[in-house]
Amino acid sequence: xxxxxxxxxxxxxxxxxxxxxxxxxxxxxxxxxxxxxxxxxxxxxxxxxxxxxxxx
Numbered sequence: 001x002x003x004x005x006x007x008x009x010x011x012x013x014x015x016x017x018x019x020x021x022x023x024x025x026x027x028x029x030x031x032x033x034x035x036x037x038x039x040x041x042x043x044x045x046x047x048x049x050x051x052x053x054x055x056x
Contacts, residue, residue: 001009
């Protein structure tokens, strides 16, 4: 394998690793946010947009 091919292969490898790590981080963070929202919902917290009064 030439030096150029090794460089290209390692660049692709690092890129795939970084993209996979970012995707995993996003999915884990999404699960955490959903869990937090479920706790808030169970505690009776509601979104401001769900208010019944039209004063805002």
